[in-house]
Amino acid sequence: MKTEQFNLFEGTRRLQMTDSIELTAQSLNAYGPTHKHWAVAWSGGKDSTATLTLLVYLIESGKVQRPQTLTVLFADTRMELVPLMAAASDIIDDLRARGIDVRTVMAPLDKRFLVYILGRGVPPPNNNTLRWCTRQIKIDPMTAALRELVGGLGEKVLTITGVRQGESAMRDQRIVMSCGKDGAECGQGWYQQTLPTALTDTLAPLLHWRVCHVWEWLRSWAPRPEFGDWSTKLLAEAYGGDEAEEVNARTGCTGCPLASRDTALDNLVSRPQWAYLAPLQGLKPIYRWLREPANRLRQPGGERRGDGTLSKNQQRMGPLTLEARTEALGRVLVIQAEVNAAALALGRPQVDILNAEEEARIRELIAAGTWPQRWTGDEPTGDTLLPIHYADGSVLPLLDFSQPIGYE
Template identity: 25%
Template sequence: MANSYFNENTLEELIEEIKYVYKSDDRPWVIGYSGGKDSTTVVELVYKMLLELDPEDRHKNIYIVSSDTLIENPLIKIYLSKMNDLLGQAAYRDGLPIKSDMVTPPANNSFWANVIGRGFPTPRMNGTFRWCTDRLKINPSGEYIKKVIDYEGKEVIVLLGVRKAESIARKRRIEGRELANRLLNRHETIRDAYVYNPIVELTTDDVWDVLLRCDGGRTPWGSDNSELVALYADADSGECPFAGMQAGGQTQSCGNSRFGCWVCTVVKEDKSLNGFIKSGHRELIPLAEFRSWLMSIRDNEEFREKKRRNGTVYRDKQGNMGFGPFNWRARKLILQRLLETQQIMEYELITLDELKAIDEIWDQELDLSRRVLVELYEEITGEKLPWYDYKEPLIDSETVDELEALAQQNNVPEELIRNLLLSVYQNKNYSNQKILRDGIDRLLNQQWLHYEIIEEIENENQ
């Protein structure tokens, strides 16, 4: 700690810097708040800075935004929701220009809408198909910032709890973006936004010093940061306070992971989830079991299409037909297992809005009966979804059976028949018949239907 930034630059000086940046212009602030130690430190410093200002100097709004991916670890989600509520209440009590919000991905672009609805394979550990972060975290937060810009009618300053000490790679990225002699950097993707990193020079020990030694660990909005320490310790996350810091009268020991989505398949072992379970939160065991099962079926050909969603096909390095999305059977099975886990947990793992979105995707892409999802839900939960009684089959079951039999007799893929029927239904009301014809042409000309012929021609030309 002898050479730490925090000792050389006192807490008062850091708050003075934040105060200087706040008073220097009229651009509103947006703070990204995850509930973790770094973002909590930023929020706490900013809150204290506002309390020191005269009311007339609190001249611009501060928006605190948290991101709920809808697959957050339940313990973290409960904690984050609690902090958001306390922040809003305290800011109102203290007359501070703070607005605290939580953003979520749109129901039709959530993790489950993409996996269960569209069949997206779960993100890979090697990062080659990591589609989740943008959709679940970055885009919702970015849209929120853009709405603030539109509402305020001016540029905004985004405050982040990033630090150079977190990793060498992050330190280089931060230093690469810094502008000479300036505290603000241009936002990488949002044109009318700048970024201010107030704790960029702090070490991990400095952060815990701010959170636990100042005001006895109490936050200005009425919570106790020892609760945050307990979460890190239980999650075996390795970023607990420096030596001698205690929570609940006991010295904390930690491992080396971050809080994350409970179903994350990017890492082989979810150390955070497993850490909570080892710490006594046995109610989370069903989540760990579901996650392991979901990872086990990812690359099982029994559960995968042999074509991409757009109908194209490919061969892998070994010459085998490459995998596409989860097939119809797998999507139904994943939903079934998820609902069963939800029943065991007595905790919402998939929202009604997500179920509605998945049902609509299945209606458009898979389900001629239009009743698979609502009946599966009723079978597992014993309850009917609000739209249960409005679901009518596109084609009666007898006709579907007859069409499937005819397809088999004539060696026509059943999937093609289903897709043609769905396409005709979706385009039948257009007055321009070209739209209907184009939809049918696209289906009939998809690569998977003609791949053997294409390969034969390519082999002849070699």
């Protein structure tokens, strides 16, 4: 029994699991009734799965007032880790069995991660400034799904996200919406920050949760019948099983080119039951290889903006050559086939990052010589020696090594 008054901003005492759950219920009861319709932006990762399963438990147990409608929007990037997809599909079945409306949210064919890279030729993202993927495969599809939902309901919804900042952020009353901080899920902070306010308000009822509570909920609480009997053990196991409390694993796409290490995948394949996924560790090297100058086109120099002035970034590196795209497509397909042959033999879940429709579309786009805007395909490759063009219009010619260099 609790004997002391709990103070969130107390320096020494840390939130207990029950306190965390209680604060979540309070936050939902405080802000939830302002909207009749709720949506959950669910990525299938640990934070948003904990949020979703806890939310349903709190509603079913009467601890949180039931909204008029609850819609779960599952963001399928097509690049999720295999155990995440397996767990998500079990949870989707459970949600539907409870009568909850679950909708799968996916980018249109040409905008999907591998189709955009291999079909259109846009290089894999490699830093936060050239990071097109989160918006394209997560935020934009979620916004489109919300637009459709709100259109049908005729009023603004409350979107519940899995953004989590831990206790320090609560103490400091500082909410930084960075992506990937403290092992957070890619996209969650962005959902909170970028979904249009005309369609939705957002609420992050697990904002104060420590990562160890997320694991504890997924591994020990949510699977118990009294908390909803959820298939979340698989998810916790995917990130390190018994050691999960220690693993502040960032969740995101398989082989995310922006993560310095593929921590979640590396942890997975070190476990015997997931070792067959090891070929997927080959995806990151493919993305790295694709970014090499020989596999890309480059502006030859003298590129101008629409207003006729010289572009600042002369001789910028650009899209992937058709040859590199074809080669990478073949390599990805080999990786997928290797994993699935092993999965079939072992009776384990298969990977599906490139289906027949996506492969056919990539081949079609390559055959049609598709290039991103402002590229024609006639530009030289990035490893071609060229005179150097500067943004002020000056040009440094190539040295002519055919002439002997002499001293007078």
